[in-house]
Amino acid sequence: MLADAIIEYQQRVDAQLKQHLSGLDDHAATLKAAMTHGALIGGKRIRPFLVYSVGTMLNVPLHKLDACAAAIECIHAYSLIHDDLPAMDDDHLRRGQPTVHIAFDEASAILAGDALQTLAFDILSQPIEGLTAQQQLKLVATLAKASGYQGMCGGQAIDLASEGKRIDLATLTRLHNKKTGALIRCAVEMALICTDASDKDSAAMLEYADAIGLAFQVQDDILDITATTEELGKPQGSDTQSDKSTFPQLLGLEGAQETAQQLVEDALSALKTLPYNSQLIADFARYIIERRV
Template sequence: MLTQAIHDYQQRVDAQLRLRIASLDDSAPRLKAAMTHGALLGGKRIRPFLVYSIGQLLGAPLARLDAAAAAIECIHAYSLIHDDLPAMDDDELRRGQPTVHIAFDEATAILAGDALQTLAFEIVTETLDGVSAGQQLAMVKALARASGYRGMCGGQAIDLGSTGKAVSLEALTQLHNLKTGALIRCAVELAIIVAEPPAADASALLQFADAIGLAFQVQDDILDIVASTEELGKPQGSDTEANKSTFPKLLGLAGAQATAAELIQDALSALAKLPYNSQLIADFARYIIARRI
């Protein structure tokens, strides 16, 4: 059931992304091609999965969730394009294929990231049946907060400043709550904004989001050690080679694995507070630390 749901939501958001990018005019074809390359390289589509699965759990129809799912994946794709740049992580592979600055050039990659970021906000401000202007404004605010200084960009800046330095567990946790966790939490926030559940249910879902957001990053750090380049779709051991702060480096491999497992238990405890059948979401939480990619 989970595998099929992941596949179906992947296909749905990819169709939305193709449609959105293809609808752009052809005045800058190289930029448009780079945006397509960066947004449609494949991937797990974790954030759109959360938008769709939690939105549906709360009773929202899929069509009402498409804009939020496509928008958050545009933000994620932009962040990966920029992360891969020589000035950042300097990676040549992403999901087993050349990164955007390798497939095109560095300037085009920067612009492709910028254009995907702004496309996200264009998408969530288009008229959508069943979604009010107030809900749209809330989505804009959630996306901006999660992707900017108080979220992903701030976390990336802290990460760059921490490279090659010893950091505490508290500091590393804060770093990744911003760099990785903020956008995962935002996916859940977007579903909540569209579906408008009771406050207690929204609170439990955000607790779930915070736990899986950090667990996702811990597992990524683990996979950098235990998975192959073929599985990862990018060079194995790149974080170690770059002397980055990671959970296995701080806690040891076994300690990092135990931390990931504890976080998933926290996520499952949050789901248990909900008056819905959340089995699919619970299976997804377990998948977060069972995955090899």
């Protein structure tokens, strides 16, 4: 069931992204191609999956969730394009394919990231059937906060400033709650905005989101050590080569694995309080630390 849902939602958000990108005119054809390369290079589509699966659990029709799923994936794609730049992580491979600045050039990669970021908010600002203007404004504000200084960008800045240094566990956790966790939490929060879940149920869902967001990053750190370059689609051991602080570095590999498992247990505990069928997102929480890519 989970595997089928992941594929279904991957295909759905990819169709949405293709529609939005193909709808752009060709006055800057190279930029459009770079945006398309960065957005459609592949990937797990974790954030759109959460938008769709949480929304479906809350009885939100899929068409009301399409804009949220496409917008958050545009933000994620832009972040990866910029992360791969020489000034950041300087990666040449992403999901087994050349990164945007390698396939095109650095200037095109910077502009592609910028344009995907603004496309996200363009998508959310268009009328969405079944949502009020107040709901859409809240969606825009939520994604902006998760993407910017208070979220992903702020976390990336801490990450860059921490290279070559030994930071403590609290700082590493705060870093990744922003850099990785903020957009994962945002995906769940956007689904909640599209419905009328109670404050109690919303709090439980956000507790789930925070736990799996951190678990996702812990597993990424583990895979950087244990997976192959072929499995990762990028060079194995890149975090070590960049002299970054990681959970296995601070806790040991076994300690990091235990932490990831505990975070998943925390996520599952939060779901037990919900009056919905949460089996799919419970299975997804387990998948977070069982995946090899």
